[in-house]
Amino acid sequence: MKICNRCLYSDLHPLNITFDEEGVCSGCRVHEEKDTINWKSRFEKLKVITDAYRNQSGNNYDCIVPVSGARDSYFIVHTVKNVLGLNPLLVTYNKQYNTDRGIRNLANLRVQFNCDIMTLTVNPDTVKKITRATLRKLGSIYWHCIAGQTVYPVQVAVKFKIPLIIWGAHQGIDQVGMYSHFDEVEMTRKYRKEHDLMGYEAEDLVDDFDSIEEADIVQYAYPHDKEIERIGVRGIYLNNYIRWDSKAQHEKMIGLYGYESAEQTRTFDTYNDVDCFNYSDVHDYIKFLKHGYGKITDHVCREIRLRRLIREEGIVLIKKYAKESPKQLKLFLDWIGMTETGFNFILDQHRNPKIWFRNDNWEWELKNPDPFFSESLSERLIDKVKLERVEDRCEFRISKNKRPDYKDDHYILIGKGWPGN
CATH class of the missing domain: 3.40.50 (Rossmann fold)
Incomplete structure (x- = not known):
């Protein structure tokens, strides 16, 4: 597995990311345009x-x-x-x-x-x-x-x-x-x-x-x-047509219109997917089981490119969140009418064999459980292409919950929303 020398995406990305002679991925190179476009x-x-x-x-x-x-x-x-x-x-x-x-x-x-x-x-x-x-x-x-x-x-x-x-x-x-x-x-x-x-x-x-x-x-x-x-x-x-910066945009909307953020299960980003029980939870866990990575890698790579995180901090965050178990699996299984055993059996059919294998105990393991460990071999090249931090901290806010006494433990099909409360 090859890891980008700037961000932390690998060459096994399902959207077919590519790398140049300096080991920098196509996403990072296109992102450079953000600093040159008028x-x-x-x-x-x-x-x-x-x-x-x-x-x-x-x-x-x-x-x-x-x-x-x-x-x-x-x-x-x-x-x-x-x-x-x-x-x-x-x-x-x-x-x-x-x-x-x-x-x-x-x-x-x-x-x-x-x-x-x-x-x-x-x-x-x-x-x-x-x-x-x-x-x-x-x-x-x-x-x-x-x-x-x-x-x-x-x-x-x-x-x-x-x-x-x-x-x-x-x-x-x-x-x-x-x-x-x-x-x-x-x-x-x-x-x-x-x-x-x-x-x-x-x-x-x-x-x-x-x-x-x-x-x-x-x-x-x-x-x-x-x-x-x-x-x-x-x-x-x-x-x-606009220099895209999801974090800065959300914080502006929180200030202007009272957009509500919330803690998420498998990432530090508290802004993007607060509307859904599953996106940063069961859905993202499935992504990890299939492809060996989750939204935490997406968010880390984004913040590295925007120079709010340095690469070493990103590695720590990925190790912290990537294997986090979903909190809402039972809620999904009850909704769809499926057992956890059946759920796991189905997903085992979709694991990428380039990433996962069965060990001697017939348990699933990552072929490369720490893909960042061997990077010392290319530290010189990493230092050449790395981005310097431009912000002191990469902090995501959690806004005040407008219904703190409500137990949010079931899917809401239709609701009025109580705007302004």
Whole structure:
């Protein structure tokens, strides 16, 4: 296994990260663009693009903005409405693993920005059926969330003839350097299928074994290319035009609008996924079982590149969090109707054999339990390419809980959110 000499991603990354002659990964190299791009000029280009989509008659929205109860939703809506001056229609796919804080954040978002919002809540029985299928086929409990979050905005765009969809950051740019900022990559069906959906479109799930019929996947089906072309739907990413810094953006939104953060199970980042019981918990643990790494590595690499962590600190954090057991597994198993033994049996089929092996006791072990141990062999090269810290500390805030007496111990399908409390 090869580890990047600057951040801590390995060459076994599922998005096919690459390395140059100095042992620096493609994600780090593309990230260097953030310090050289004229972002003022890029933002002016964004304004030209979005101005062309303003609804002059006032009888429709200017654009669609996909949102959730976390991530970069607040920053995106703030930028679209308060900075660019557009009139967005917010759309959200109900992931059904909702936390109380996430429901409240979403309600507060709608109220703070005074925006219309459309929500898709798929029949829970259908969601469970699809999740059982994707867990078996792909080792994923989150396929339905990603599929819904990426297709529902497109469906709404076609139905209501709103051609512009504004997304936040494209992980192919911001994480692994699959594209340059200068490529100005836009949302495509192809990328969504191959990377976000692990090669499976909704139609691919239909089969007798999982009892999934055509009617079950309608809400996840991508509109036909002719419909896309007829409306002229395009999805742009803000991180092509704005220097993306998730931590700084969240802290601004906490200050301006009262976005709520929360401690997470398997990472130090308290901002990104507070809306979901599973994303930084069961889902991320599955990622570790399949690929040998989790969100902690994603977050450490991000903060190293943004010069808030140094590499040695990142290694300590990865060792602290990477093997952390999920806290919400029983909640998920009760929801889907599965035993822990069955859950583990299924996931064992999806472990990467380049990363995991069975020992003499038939227990799973990492082939390289400490991939950073042998790095002394290349310390000179690491010192040559490492980034210096620019901030004294890399601290993530935990905001005041607006409902401290509420026991948040079950998924909330639909909730009012209690904004302003």
